């Protein structure tokens with residue numbers, strides 16, 4: 070007599086999320102402003118096989134210890150931020166936010182540098198959330214993962230990173246209006262390179278300083294209304310010098326995002342590059358999130374033939390610089406720090422091919 074048939078094990082689900090580079094528009098997302106980030110062709114893949122257990126266990130090729138979390142872990146930031154190894158905090162926060170029906174095991178593979186400012190954490194969150202069965206609509210996915218990011222890190226970040234890695238379209242950057250989360254795909258010209266260069270500085274000061282900048286913006290917005298909607302001239306009238314500088318950065322940065330988008334569309338790469346470099350100066354002088362290393366790298370890049378412009382990208386306080394260049398203008402092997410030529414990738418998705 071033959072054995073009764075065994076239930077077929079559920080098939081593994083594989084989900085992939087790109088990282089992102091922000092072309093222009095930093096520290097605008099939590100101010101109801103504008104930004105133009107681009108998903109990149111470096112990313113993170115999570116493969117998950119559900120089982121009958123009560124734990125989610127993921128192993129990463131980049132980490133010695135697995136993330137081993139309880140299926141019913143509460144979405145309690147104080148608890149999640151004590152978990153070890155530290156990358157398990159992201160996994161736990163996503164498990165708590167998505168609430169998958171069953172535990173399971175899986176793997177994480179990534180081509181993204183960790184902690185470099187290319188949103189390796191957003192990519193991990195979004196790929197994990199999708200693999201665990203989160204609603205794949207980009208806005209729900211991004212909101213769930215932004216919530217998870219807050220629980221995992223305690224940093225009150227905006228939604229830019231999770232939204233662009235969820236909603237991007239291949240070949241385009243994504244213009245986001247954070248007042249109403251309206252999005253427009255902006256085709257990238259084919260005859261330019263987007264180059265990302267690591268400054269060699271890790272972003273150690275980011276956590277406290279990011280929250281401080283956000284609080285300063287809120288203090289200015291309390292008087293003036295959302296800074297992303299403010300006329301740069303009006304920002305000039307804020308009596309407090311520090312709040313005036315913060316507001317001026319956000320207001321002028323949103324104007325630069327509009328002008329940059331128009332320059333890209335009109336093929337004016339010199340104009341687009343100039344706006345990127347102006348954005349860097351504003352982030353350095355008015356928003357004070359640059360470092361001497363980032364400033365030196367931007368200066369070195371904009372002095373090179375074929376470079377239209379360069380700026381720090383993301384939160385600042387270290388991390389990466391992004392440059393817009395003529396094709397092949399920069400030899401990536403000549404940098405002492407890691408550098409990548411990136412292309413506009415599509416958003417996170419379930420991988421269906423074998």
Ligand code: GLA
Nearest residue numbers: 095096226227228229383384
């Ligand atoms: C980090 C945050 C984003 C955004 C940028 C700065 O990447 O996660 O929400 O605020 O910094 O533009």
